[in-house]
Amino acid sequence: MLLDRAATLDRVDELTDQAAEQGAQLVVFPEAFVPGPPVWIDALPVGDDAEWHALLMRESVTVPGLACDRLAAAARRASAVLSVGVNEREEHGGTVYNAVLTFGPDGKLLGRHRKLIPTHAERLVWGMGDGSDLNVLDTPAGRLASLICWENYMPLARFHLYAQGPEVWLAPTLATADFWVASMRHIAREGGCFVLGVAHVMHPDWLPESIPDATPLREDAAQFDGWLLEGYSVIVAPTGEPLAGPLVRERGILIADLDLGSLPARKRLFDATGHYNRPDVFRLMVDDSPKRSVVVEPFSADH
Numbered sequence: 308m309l310l311d312r313a314a315t316l317d318r319v320d321e322l323t324d325q326a327a328e329q330g331a332q333l334v335v336f337p338e339a340f341v342p343g344p345p346v347w348i349d350a351l352p353v354g355d356d357a358e359w360h361a362l363l364m365r366e367s368v369t370v371p372g373l374a375c376d377r378l379a380a381a382a383r384r385a386s387a388v389l390s391v392g393v394n395e396r397e398e399h400g401g402t403v404y405n406a407v408l409t410f411g412p413d414g415k416l417l418g419r420h421r422k423l424i425p426t427h428a429e430r431l432v433w434g435m436g437d438g439s440d441l442n443v444l445d446t447p448a449g450r451l452a453s454l455i456c457w458e459n460y461m462p463l464a465r466f467h468l469y470a471q472g473p474e475v476w477l478a479p480t481l482a483t484a485d486f487w488v489a490s491m492r493h494i495a496r497e498g499g500c501f502v503l504g505v506a507h508v509m510h511p512d513w514l515p516e517s518i519p520d521a522t523p524l525r526e527d528a529a530q531f532d533g534w535l536l537e538g539y540s541v542i543v544a545p546t547g548e549p550l551a552g553p554l555v556r557e558r559g560i561l562i563a564d565l566d567l568g569s570l571p572a573r574k575r576l577f578d579a580t581g582h583y584n585r586p587d588v589f590r591l592m593v594d595d596s597p598k599r600s601v602v603v604e605p606f607s608a609d610h
Contacts, residue, residue, distance in 0.1 A: 327385035333448035342366040379414035443471035508538035
């Protein structure tokens with residue numbers, strides 16, 4: 308259900324349970340899955356999108372909050388690491404962020420990453436993240452790196468994460484096209500890691516049943532002809548070869564066995580931030596401090 312937080316959380320529950328029944332220890336959802344992606348900015352002829360945005364704000368996720376509790380419970384029930392793309396905002400904030408939330412099998416929130424820079428028209432919807440959450444997470448399913456959609460085309464962001472030794476690279480996306488699979492294969496070879504490119508699939512015929520009755524915007528969606536989002540989810544080995552997928556124009560769950568023990572042999576051939584790097588020629592500086600709008604400091608009588 309597009310722009311319905313409760314309904315998309317129900318869908319997370321359902322699909323996570325199905326994946327766990329197939330033995331999944333890591334379950335990954337697409338970009339902005341809860342409460343759904345802002346498809347109107349590129350695809351739908353809506354004109355003034357203020358009403359769509361207001362609905363997105365209302366249905367977005369706060370951290371912490373009840374939606375986080377639901378996601379944590381899904382991870383615990385599945386005994387799996389769970390990574391979910393969400394539209395996120397501060398409890399009393401007026402800006403929506405494109406974020407990935409990762410939970411451990413015990414339901415603990417292991418990390419939140421906000422997209423560094425929204426792409427093109429996405430800047431009408433999402434704010435910018437910062438370098439404070441650009442890190443690799445140690446999890447029972449391996450060391451996880453996450454970049455969202457076209458963040459994966461930021462060479463310095465990739466290099467920063469490569470230097471932290473990721474084993475599994477998560478790439479939730481709205482870039483649903485064949486070129487995305489080529490990008491995932493490149494990152495797998497460059498990073499010497501497994502890559503999970505996870506994408507939406509959406510057809511306008513599904514939208515009438517996927518847009519809440521409460522919104523008067525259903526007629527806008529009905530005007531679109533053709534696929535809104537075509538999928539192209541894929542799981543790629545460090546060699547660049549697909550292990551599962553791509554899954555195109557159909558709903559489904561991709562499953563693959565990831566042999567993390569095979570990674571050191573791959574790094575023997577190419578280590579982008581190690582023996583195949585030239586730190587005497589190139590150097591990357593990263594500011595990982597949070598960029599807060601307000602910093603409250605105690606008052607001092609000396610000032």
